[in-house]
Amino acid sequence: MNSNASLPLSGTRMLAFTGEIYEDLELWYPKLRLIEAGCEVVVAGPEAGKTYAGKNGYPCISDVEIADCDASQFDALLVPGGFMPDKLRRDPKVLEIVRAFDDAKKPIAAICHGGWIPISANVYRGVRVTGSPGIKDDLVNAGGIYEDASVVVDGHHVSSRRPDDLPDFCRALIEVMVDRIG
Numbered sequence: 001m002n003s004n005a006s007l008p009l010s011g012t013r014m015l016a017f018t019g020e021i022y023e024d025l026e027l028w029y030p031k032l033r034l035i036e037a038g039c040e041v042v043v044a045g046p047e048a049g050k051t052y053a054g055k056n057g058y059p060c061i062s063d064v065e066i067a068d069c070d071a072s073q074f075d076a077l078l079v080p081g082g083f084m085p086d087k088l089r090r091d092p093k094v095l096e097i098v099r100a101f102d103d104a105k106k107p108i109a110a111i112c113h114g115g116w117i118p119i120s121a122n123v124y125r126g127v128r129v130t131g132s133p134g135i136k137d138d139l140v141n142a143g144g145i146y147e148d149a150s151v152v153v154d155g156h157h158v159s160s161r162r163p164d165d166l167p168d169f170c171r172a173l174i175e176v177m178v179d180r181i182g
């Protein structure tokens with residue numbers, strides 16, 4: 001068996017944000033799919049080693065503190081939804097990280113309300129995106145070109161609307177990452 005075929009993301013690293021009331025499925029489903037594909041996933045929260053409760057009660061322990069993260073050490077960024085993005089988008093370091101990923105044209109994957117963070121980082125202007133219907137106006141007002149689709153890929157941006165879109169979201173994210181490293 002060709003290990004590259006079974007582990008197409010071997011040697012890559014993804015940074016994933018977490019915080020209180022993150023959307024459980026939108027963090028865990030992509031995290032596990034990326035690990036299956038060979039990617040190392042590092043979860044960053046406001047504090048390192050802290051347990052954060054998901055919107056549906058599933059816990060997530062952060063590996064590192066957001067303040068200690070450097071985008072140059074990662075190949076892609078995962079921004080799950082829930083209520084977490086509304087708080088994290090107020091952190092200047094979070095916005096700095098998102099802008100660094102965008103400047104380097106590294107994949108930024110946001111789902112549901114996760115789009116609030118790239119909106120606040122001002123990286124969606126002129127980008128085709130989707131997100132929760134609840135933030136459609138925010139996406140449009142930020143200059144994004146909104147599409148109601150299960151997944152939208154525009155360059156290095158991957159976005160989806162809700163947990164039901166996770167299969168399409170993860171397939172697209174893996175494809176974008178493979179294209180980038182390939």
